[in-house]
Amino acid sequence: MTADLVTVLLQFQPESPELKQRRDYDQAARSFVSQLSNISASHWSKGADTPQDVLAVLNPSVNSIAYAFALRHRITALADKRSIPDTLKPGGATWNKLVLFLETFDPVQMRYAGQEWRKLVDYVEQIARATGSPGLAIAPIRSAMTRLDSTTGTFTSTHLSFVQLCMETRSYAAAEPILDNYIHSLPSKIPAAVREGLEYSVPCADVASSGEYIHQGSGHSDKITLADVQEYYLLGAMAFLGLRQFKKAQQLLEHVLIAPSNNVANGLMLEAYKKWVLTSCLVGANDRTIPRTANAAAVKNVKAASKAYEALAEAYTQLGNLPKLKAQIRAGAEIWAEDGNDGLVSEVLESQMRSYVSRLSRTYSAIPVSNIANILSGSPEEVTQYLDTLIKDGYLNARIEQNDKANTGAVLRFYLDPTNGPLAKSEKQQQQALFEQTLRTNILAEQVKNADYRLTLTKEYMDNLRRQNKKQGAGGDAMDMAWDDGLDAEEDLMTDLH
Amino acid sequence: MASSVEQSPFFQQKRAKGDIVVTDPPKFDLDSYIGNYTAGSTRIDRLHHIGSHSPFLAVDAYRLAISEAKKGKNVGLYTALVEVFSGIAPNDPAALMDTTWAEKKTRDTSHEQDRLEHELKSYKNNLIKESIRMGNEDLGHFYYDTGDYSSAAKAYMKMREHCTSSKHLADMNLRLVYVSITQKSWMGVQTNLAKVEAAQLKGDDKSKLEPIVSSCSGLAQMSLGNFREAAKYFINTSPAYLTTDPSANITWQKDVISPNDIAVYGGLCALASMDRSDLQNKVLGSNEFRNFLELEPHIRRAINLFCNSKYSACLEVLESYRTDYYLDVYLFPVLNTVYSRIRSTSIVQYFIPFSCVTLDEMASKFPVSGFRIEDELEEMINSGTLDARIDLVDRLLISPPTNPHHDVHTDALAMADKYDHTLRLRLARLNMLAAGVEIKQDKGAGEKMSSAMGDGIGASLRGLGSKMGFT
Numbered sequence: 027m028t029a030d031l032v033t034v035l036l037q038f039q040p041e042s043p044e045l046k047q048r049r050d051y052d053q054a055a056r057s058f059v060s061q062l063s064n065i066s067a068s069h070w071s072k073g074a075d076t077p078q079d080v081l082a083v084l085n086p087s088v089n090s091i092a093y094a095f096a097l098r099h100r101i102t103a104l105a106d107k108r109s110i111p112d113t114l115k116p117g118g119a120t121w122n123k124l125v126l127f128l129e130t131f132d133p134v135q136m137r138y139a140g141q142e143w144r145k146l147v148d149y150v151e152q153i154a155r156a157t158g159s160p161g162l163a164i165a166p167i168r169s170a171m172t173r174l175d176s177t178t179g180t181f182t183s184t185h186l187s188f189v190q191l192c193m194e195t196r197s198y199a200a201a202e203p204i205l206d207n208y209i210h211s212l213p214s215k216i217p218a219a220v221r222e223g224l225e226y227s228v229p230c231a232d233v234a235s236s237g238e239y240i241h242q243g244s245g246h247s248d249k250i251t252l253a254d255v256q257e258y259y260l261l262g263a264m265a266f267l268g269l270r271q272f273k274k275a276q277q278l279l280e281h282v283l284i285a286p287s288n289n290v291a292n293g294l295m296l297e298a299y300k301k302w303v304l305t306s307c308l309v310g311a312n313d314r315t316i317p318r319t320a321n322a323a324a325v326k327n328v329k330a331a332s333k334a335y336e337a338l339a340e341a342y343t344q345l346g347n348l349p350k351l352k353a354q355i356r357a358g359a360e361i362w363a364e365d366g367n368d369g370l371v372s373e374v375l376e377s378q379m380r381s382y383v384s385r386l387s388r389t390y391s392a393i394p395v396s397n398i399a400n401i402l403s404g405s406p407e408e409v410t411q412y413l414d415t416l417i418k419d420g421y422l423n424a425r426i427e428q429n430d431k432a433n434t435g436a437v438l439r440f441y442l443d444p445t446n447g448p449l450a451k452s453e454k455q456q457q458q459a460l461f462e463q464t465l466r467t468n469i470l471a472e473q474v475k476n477a478d479y480r481l482t483l484t485k486e487y488m489d490n491l492r493r494q495n496k497k498q499g500a501g502g503d504a505m506d507m508a509w510d511d512g513l514d515a516e517e518d519l520m521t522d523l524h
Numbered sequence: 525m526a527s528s529v530e531q532s533p534f535f536q537q538k539r540a541k542g543d544i545v546v547t548d549p550p551k552f553d554l555d556s557y558i559g560n561y562t563a564g565s566t567r568i569d570r571l572h573h574i575g576s577h578s579p580f581l582a583v584d585a586y587r588l589a590i591s592e593a594k595k596g597k598n599v600g601l602y603t604a605l606v607e608v609f610s611g612i613a614p615n616d617p618a619a620l621m622d623t624t625w626a627e628k629k630t631r632d633t634s635h636e637q638d639r640l641e642h643e644l645k646s647y648k649n650n651l652i653k654e655s656i657r658m659g660n661e662d663l664g665h666f667y668y669d670t671g672d673y674s675s676a677a678k679a680y681m682k683m684r685e686h687c688t689s690s691k692h693l694a695d696m697n698l699r700l701v702y703v704s705i706t707q708k709s710w711m712g713v714q715t716n717l718a719k720v721e722a723a724q725l726k727g728d729d730k731s732k733l734e735p736i737v738s739s740c741s742g743l744a745q746m747s748l749g750n751f752r753e754a755a756k757y758f759i760n761t762s763p764a765y766l767t768t769d770p771s772a773n774i775t776w777q778k779d780v781i782s783p784n785d786i787a788v789y790g791g792l793c794a795l796a797s798m799d800r801s802d803l804q805n806k807v808l809g810s811n812e813f814r815n816f817l818e819l820e821p822h823i824r825r826a827i828n829l830f831c832n833s834k835y836s837a838c839l840e841v842l843e844s845y846r847t848d849y850y851l852d853v854y855l856f857p858v859l860n861t862v863y864s865r866i867r868s869t870s871i872v873q874y875f876i877p878f879s880c881v882t883l884d885e886m887a888s889k890f891p892v893s894g895f896r897i898e899d900e901l902e903e904m905i906n907s908g909t910l911d912a913r914i915d916l917v918d919r920l921l922i923s924p925p926t927n928p929h930h931d932v933h934t935d936a937l938a939m940a941d942k943y944d945h946t947l948r949l950r951l952a953r954l955n956m957l958a959a960g961v962e963i964k965q966d967k968g969a970g971e972k973m974s975s976a977m978g979d980g981i982g983a984s985l986r987g988l989g990s991k992m993g994f995t
Contacts, residue, residue, distance in 0.1 A: 250961075277948075389906060392918070453930070467940065480958045
């Protein structure tokens with residue numbers, strides 16, 4: 027029987043010549059998955075811990091579908107017994123197999139076994155949590171995500187649990203690779219009518235977007251709600267705050283604010299707005315403008331509920347009046363503490379001093395440190411120290427030099443030419459940056475087109491289309507036109523960048 | 525005499541309030557200056573302004589103003605003038621209130637008002653448009669003379685529906701302009717001027733009104749602080765203004781602003797808002813404005829000096845006339861702004877050819893009183909008027925090197941980044957829309973639950989926030 031199982035499991039050979047054609051591969055993979063899910067649990071557990079063990083026979087990177095099924099059944103069987111056996115604990119044999127699998131599986135095969143993939147990822151998290159070291163799950167989950175979808179741009183429930191895990195364990199840096207990849211699609215439901223029309227769109231094809239094989243029917247993700255997406259962005263922003271990457275944090279917070287809304291806001295938006303106001307100060311943005319796409323009424327609501335933060339930001343902009351910000355911070359101490367933003371607020375205070383100093387570079391080419399010390403009310407030695415750290419941290423394009431004139435002491439001298447000094451960028455670097463940006467933008471434009479297309483596939487639209495078709499008889503025109511419109515709009519947006 | 529006026533309670537109060545009191549004797553002669561203006565209201569207004577700001581001329585000015593006021597019907601103005609004057613020179617015969625005159629005049633005016641209103645009523649009963657228009661006009665004139673300007677404006681407004689020709693309409697609007705100028709409500713002046721321009725006049729009528737409209741527009745813009753616009757209007761005022769006939773029974777060059785005023789206002793506004801080449805081409809080179817400039821040679825000299833880069837000499841000339849301009853009723857509120865603008869433009873223009881100037885050199889070229897040159901420069905740099913950096917160590921003003929290549933690249937990168945981000949936001953929103961998710965209003969029973977959930981979110985975030993522990 028064990029042998030039988032192994033034969034069955036080895037039936038599907040992705041490298042075999044019959045499966046060169048994508049359509050054949052697709053069919054074979056589909057039937058293989060449905061065949062495997064019909065095998066009862068007892069069959070899987072046979073021959074465990076013997077040399078004939080399927081997990082030993084199968085190669086996780088070649089027979090990924092079969093391996094995933096086997097592994098899942100094995101773990102379900104083991105985990106049934108109340109406590110976690112040693113073999114499942116981090117370092118144990120099965121745990122190692124699980125980790126190995128998540129790091130080496132064949133991404134194309136896993137497109138078909140979405141449910142197994144998700145369950146395995148869930149197990150990693152559950153086990154790690156149960157053994158009291160949730161941090162151990164981060165790396166395997168991350169590699170599982172990136173292997174399945176190298177852009178990690180299709181939102182899944184795993185995204186959210188991953189970020190939650192990272193926040194709980196305070197491993198912000200570990201979350202960064204995932205957070206840096208923006209979400210370009212949400213798992214969608216592609217209507218059957220459309221699916222049939224797309225001849226080459228099988229999951230195993232070399233598709234442009236991972237949204238085409240991770241969708242609501244593929245099993246890779248739980249059902250996604252808006253709150254899930256918003257929470258992901260909010261937690262992601264906080265991770266960036268933890269890494270002191272304020273610009274990125276601000277951008278993620280804006281993602282929370284633009285959520286479509288029926289003129290109301292939710293708690294996540296409120297939290298995001300409060301943090302956004304503070305982060306905008308840290309970024310040094312002069313104008314705090316909410317993205318235009320945000321719902322105006324909702325923004326008004328959250329604004330009304332965060333007056334204290336607005337006042338703080340107002341005080342921040344008055345660089346000539348340093349004590350005012352301090353007074354504001356003192357006055358609102360309870361609010362900040364209650365919202366869990368006191369760390370951020372003290373960061374804002376520090377940043378005001380910084381932006382005061384960096385604004386000096388717009389007025390002076392050289393200024394004695396003692397002058398700055400007078401304004402900041404500190405001793406020249408302290409201020410010199412402070413300026414030195416600012417220069418080292420890359421906030422100032424300047425240097426401190428000792429002056430031989432009497433009574434001047436140390437001098438802060440700014441580099442006037444942007445191509446000089448420690449922060450200078452050469453033309454080549456800039457060109458490189460521009461080039462990379464062009465590439466990124468092109469990819470992004472493609473994804474926007476895809477999203478636009480998906481929008482045309484919504485239920486409302488399909489209903490509308492059907493009605494129109496009925497009216498006009500045979501008329502595929504409506505849809506074609508919509509597609510063209512979308513294209514044009516996109517082209518307009520991008521022309522400036524080419 | 526002058527010293528006793530200066531120590532009078534009126535001026536002491538003014539000083540205590542921090543108002544400007546011009547102590548230096550002005551360059552002009554009061555009689556010939558005020559001779560430029562014929563109509564009562566502007567004469568009294570100007571004399572009142574001079575009297576209340578210059579102790580040197582106060583007595584003469586108030587005497588003239590009071591005798592002028594006695595000729596008119598404005599009792600309120602008369603008593604106000606006498607009251608002020610008694611605070612300056614209590615022993616002067618003119619400072620004694622002529623109560624018999626005042627009472628008689630009050631009686632007369634109320635009679636006249638009754639008569640005019642009665643007449644208007646009868647016109648209205650007869651339904652003759654022209655008569656109603658004239659009745660309203662008379663009433664407007666009457667209110668204007670008695671100093672009730674808002675009623676005057678109302679009466680003039682009522683003329684509108686009874687105007688039968690575009691000429692009438694234009695006259696009415698000009699009257700309204702006149703009232704607004706007297707009230708110094710400059711926004712009103714602008715709207716009424718726009719109406720004058722909108723009235724479709726043809727040929728001669730139009731060319732006759734043009735200089736009036738442009739000079740009044742200039743005045744309004746200047747008083748609102750838009751010096752560049754004001755300069756444009758003044759400079760484009762045609763010299764026909766010098767000789768133009770009265771319109772709407774107002775001799776504009778004698779009743780509102782004299783050609784000399786146009787030269788001064790226009791010149792100062794141009795200096796405050798234009799650079800050297802513009803001044804050369806548009807002001808000195810303008811055939812039309814030349815006629816006005818000839819009336820005020822020192823303004824032309826100042827502009828010439830500015831164009832020849834002799835900024836300190838130019839400022840000196842202007843400084844010597846500061847007293848005179850303080851005593852001009854329209855220039856007074858904006859003069860400090862105009863002068864400081866001229867000063868900063870001079871500094872900017874002076875600095876253009878240099879890459880580096882010592883601060884002491886700057887201070888000698890642009891003498892300062894009461895503050896340090898570096899503070900002034902710092903303010904100018906911070907406000908963006910001057911593109912330079914200060915070196916406090918070697919006491920230099922440095923022009924920053926420019927690197928267009930680098931700037932363009934940096935701008936492009938920043939813009940691309942912004943585009944990128946906007947696109948991502950749109951994408952995220954598009955996806956959410958496509959997924960059909962939306963924040964909806966909670967209904968009834970759901971409310972409690974969701975607020976509890978909100979608390980939950982808040983609490984967990986709080987925990988995370990405090991754990992992050994910024995140091």
